[in-house]
Amino acid sequence: MKNITPYLKALKAFETTARHQSFSLASDELFVTPAAVGQLVKSLEDTLGVPLFHRRLGGIKGREARLSLTDNAKNALPDIQAGFARLEQGFAKLMLADDKQLTITVSPALASKWLLPRLEGFQHQYPEIDVRLHTDSRHSDFGVLDIDVGIRYGMGDWAGLMATKLMDEKIFPVCSPDFAKRFSLFDIEHLLGATLIHDTTLDDAQGFMSWAKWFEFVGLPKPTIFHGLKINNSSAVLQAAIDGQGVALARSVMAQQDLQSGRLIRLYPEYDYPSKLCYFVVYPEYKADKMAVISFKNWVLDIVKT
Numbered sequence: 467m468k469n470i471t472p473y474l475k476a477l478k479a480f481e482t483t484a485r486h487q488s489f490s491l492a493s494d495e496l497f498v499t500p501a502a503v504g505q506l507v508k509s510l511e512d513t514l515g516v517p518l519f520h521r522r523l524g525g526i527k528g529r530e531a532r533l534s535l536t537d538n539a540k541n542a543l544p545d546i547q548a549g550f551a552r553l554e555q556g557f558a559k560l561m562l563a564d565d566k567q568l569t570i571t572v573s574p575a576l577a578s579k580w581l582l583p584r585l586e587g588f589q590h591q592y593p594e595i596d597v598r599l600h601t602d603s604r605h606s607d608f609g610v611l612d613i614d615v616g617i618r619y620g621m622g623d624w625a626g627l628m629a630t631k632l633m634d635e636k637i638f639p640v641c642s643p644d645f646a647k648r649f650s651l652f653d654i655e656h657l658l659g660a661t662l663i664h665d666t667t668l669d670d671a672q673g674f675m676s677w678a679k680w681f682e683f684v685g686l687p688k689p690t691i692f693h694g695l696k697i698n699n700s701s702a703v704l705q706a707a708i709d710g711q712g713v714a715l716a717r718s719v720m721a722q723q724d725l726q727s728g729r730l731i732r733l734y735p736e737y738d739y740p741s742k743l744c745y746f747v748v749y750p751e752y753k754a755d756k757m758a759v760i761s762f763k764n765w766v767l768d769i770v771k772t
Contacts, residue, residue, distance in 0.1 A: 473513065479506035480518055480539075481546050487533045495607060551626065554609030555752040567596045568758040571608075571616035574601040575667070575701035576745075579720045581617065588765050595758050603667070603699065608750050615749040615759045617766070621673065622746045628754060629746040630763065633719060633770045637675040637741050639733040640716040640724075641707050646731055651713065654734050658686065661712035662694035665703045673742040675715055684737050704730065719745065 470477065482492040482503070489500040489507075496503060511518050518539040522532050535543065572581055577599060589597060600606060606613055608627070622629040641651060641660075650656050668674035681688045694712055697703045700720050707714040708729045716730070724730040747766060753759050 473510060476506045476510040476513075477546055478550065479503045480510055481543070481550060483507055483519070483533065484535055484539065484543050489533070495610070551609075555750070557609070566594055566758070567598065568615065568762060569598045569600055569611070569613045570762065571600040571602065571606045571611075571613045573603055573619070573667075573700075575603075575699055575720060576617060576619070577601045578701050579704070579723065583723065584769060587769065588762065591765060592758075592761050595761065608753075614753050614756060615747065615762050618746050618748050619668075620743055620746070622744065624748060626750060627748040628751055629748045630767070632745040632747050632766060634744050635741040636718040637680065637715055637739045638718070638735070638737065639680070639713050640704070640721055640730040641713045641733065642710045643728065643731050645707075645710045645713070646733065651733055654684065654686070657713065657733070658689065663703055663706050663712040663714040664694055664696040665700055665715060665717075666696050666698045667700050668743075675739065675741060677715060680715055680739060683739055684734070717741070 479492065479496065482495050483489055486492050486495070489503045492503045493500040507518060516538055517536055519533045519535060570581075582599075585597070585599070589595075600611060600613060605618065605624070606616070608614075608616070617632060618624060618627075618629070622631065639657070646652065649660050651660060662677050664677060665674075678688055695706055697706060700717055703714045704716060704721055704724055706712065707716075708724060713733065716725075716732070721730060721732075725732060747763050749759050749763070
């Protein structure tokens with residue numbers, strides 16, 4: 467049997483490409499160029515003497531190869547992924563001795579609108595813990611980035627992570643007080659002619675609320691074409707509404723402070739749409755006994771109860 471040590475980089479390139487089915491997306495995760503990922507995979511195929519992917523042109527403007535796993539690769543992939551997972555766990559255990567550092571991952575929007583205004587309370591309660599905040603609109607790899615704990619928005623089913631439900635959320639329209647007055651939006655019928663701001667952070671397939679779904683929920687006829695500003699950051703969506711650029715579908719957790727301050731007002735409070743998605747505290751199982759993770763988890767669960 468061959469010694470696999472010289473092939474670890476190539477195996478990681480194969481595993482990452484297999485998950486994303488794309489050299490480009492794999493390169494983003496591995497912080498190398500797509501060409502470098504492709505070369506590593508090709509070197510592994512040359513060593514093995516068998517192809518690992520079926521390739522055909524597709525993707526953006528037909529310039530990127532569309533990838534699908536060969537039967538041999540499909541059979542081997544679970545074992546390779548399990549091997550890397552064990553390596554990450556072993557490395558994390560080496561790091562557990564330093565229990566005074568805590569790396570937290572959240573989306574940029576949740577960081578600015580919810581966590582950061584409250585994080586001083588955690589640091590005051592646990593001054594011995596050195597907090598690092600990692601913000602990313604995509605789901606970060608806990609093992610690669612040595613992340614301890616995070617807060618994610620979804621259904622609670624992320625591979626390799628333990629998830630504890632933190633809080634539910636409601637969806638409702640908001641706008642600035644001046645915008646509501648100018649367009650007489652206190653009458654729900656007038657919403658049909660208003661400028662709408664669309665949050666494209668997640669797509670409909672993931673259970674994310676859209677204007678089309680909200681119109682159906684309240685029984686208003688859906689416009690043939692939804693015009694308006696499209697933004698892929700929930701914090702920026704709210705800021706656009708504050709600036710009077712239109713009506714946004716707010717996520718209650720994100721909008722809480724802006725509503726309390728009067729920067730935004732809630733429209734049509736008689737319509738309360740509970741989101742299918744929730745917030746969860748998440749962490750790898752091998753981090754479950756780290757005292758800093760336990761402290762953060764208990765603290766954040768406590769603050770949502772008050």
